[in-house]
Amino acid sequence: MRTAYSVETVRVAEQELMARLPEGALMQRAVAGLVAACAEFLGRVYGTRIVLLVGSGDNGGDALYAGARLAKRGAGVTAVLLVPDRAHPGGLAALLRAGGRVVRGTDAAEEPLRRADLVVDGIVGIGGKGGLRPDAAKLVDVLGETRAAVVAVDLPSGVDADTGEVRGAAVRADLTVTFGTHKPGLLVDPAREYAGSVRLVDIGLALPGEAELEALQHADVAALLPVPGAESDKYRRGVVGIAAGSSRYPGAAVLAVSGALRGGAGAVRYVGPAGDAVIARFPETLVSTGSPEQAGRVQAWVVGPGAGDDGDVVAAVLRAEVPVLVDADGLRLADRDAVRARRAPTLLTPHAGEAAALLGVPREEVEGARLTSVRELAERYRATVLLKGSTTLIASPGGGAVRVNSTGTGWLATAGSGDVLSGLTGSLLAAGLDAPDAGSVGAYLHGLAGRLAADGAPVGAHDVAEAVREAWRDVMD
């Protein structure tokens, strides 16, 4: 499991560790990792031109000490000091001793930045408050006009470490070298995109049990996937009910069933007006035309994909005393109080637009503040919420760590791919995973399937469903 901790938690752990170490030792651990990452990134250090962007805190100190070590290895290093009289004194002295050069202010930065092979962003790290100040923002603008590669120290300056929000100018890095733990912002868009690839340097911080964010890895997913035992039969494996599709959107039903068949349940029941289309494509589906109550027992329901305006079906499914996943039209049709009153688990799976409607805010607000939005939705609706997008987030109603999934690819932004996800995730619910596990395992497999199916070329949603089995095998390998 990859985890990310809030700045507040990092600060406490940092204090505890610093109290036990000689002064400056922690920073030198961070610097050693930063230098190794820069050297690896450059390929060779000798003869390269490196520019350090140096703010007034320890983030700038890291950059200065790293610059000193790189200068000793033969790089030409120039430090741009944003607040010259507050640059980290020890770091600055070390750089000057190593033969580094210093310029002051943004105007003087232009020329060295244009010629740089590598820029080290030490403007601000976890001590950043609010958007970048005007002089720092101007420096970031100048940097944006160059073609230099950028390594960010701890965080790309200008992104919010705790939320992943980016208000105003921020550094776009190729690589971020972060210390002690991932910060939530490094795993959540839009900030994640600014970070480039992320390298974690272990500096010995002892972090408490509960993280702010968790990201499942292959081994975690493998341990959660439902695998039939010798005594399994189709009912014990779980039956998932799909109440989806309409005469207008029969394809949504087919796609949700295609996902459900690959999610580990022993049988898939379909209820709705698209039964003929479903049977034609998937003859193994148990199709019925009546209401969800009459469909026979299921261990979980999926309701909503392509449902059109059939609010009665949504209401009937919400009355069921088994886990229910509500997606797409179902999110619009579901009665809020009925969702909140449910005793069995509920999993809502909105994309940003649907989440915005549920919260009564503009879509951009959700896209700009995904972590805050998903937490708010889970609390308001007393449900587990899976917020879809480039990074998918899963929050639980009682608070606690939010799961983040980033196995996906932009190729998944194709009509119907959300229907596949809802069927797949519903199937995992029916197989016995709890709502946060079903949501995060479903998103993981779906994202991986999208990657495997696309392999660099466009895909349709049915290709994604077909690739779920390959993703499953890949995880189990």
Ligand SMILES: NC(=O)C1=CN([C@@H]2O[C@H](COP(=O)(O)OP(=O)(O)OC[C@H]3O[C@@H](n4cnc5c(N)ncnc54)[C@H](OP(=O)(O)O)[C@@H]3O)[C@@H](O)[C@H]2O)[C@@H](O)CC1
């Ligand atoms: N945690 C760890 O274990 C370790 C942490 N380490 C490193 O220390 C870093 C944290 O250092 P830090 O605490 O000095 O804060 P930092 O990020 O440099 O920023 C504060 C400075 O920036 C300024 N400033 C603030 N907001 C701003 C804005 N919007 N725009 C512009 N400027 C702004 C603020 O100015 P002030 O408000 O004081 O005027 C202040 O001077 C951390 O990220 C990591 O790199 C490692 O060395 C060792 C292990």
Ligand SMILES: Nc1ncnc2c1ncn2[C@@H]1O[C@H](COP(=O)(O)OP(=O)(O)O)[C@@H](O)[C@H]1O
């Ligand atoms: N840029 C992206 N990167 C990764 N995954 C994405 C991206 N855009 C969309 N997705 C994923 O594709 C799926 C789209 O679902 P949704 O928006 O419901 O589409 P539809 O309603 O057409 O089925 C979701 O699983 C979402 O997380």
Ligand SMILES: [K+]
């Ligand atoms: K930084």
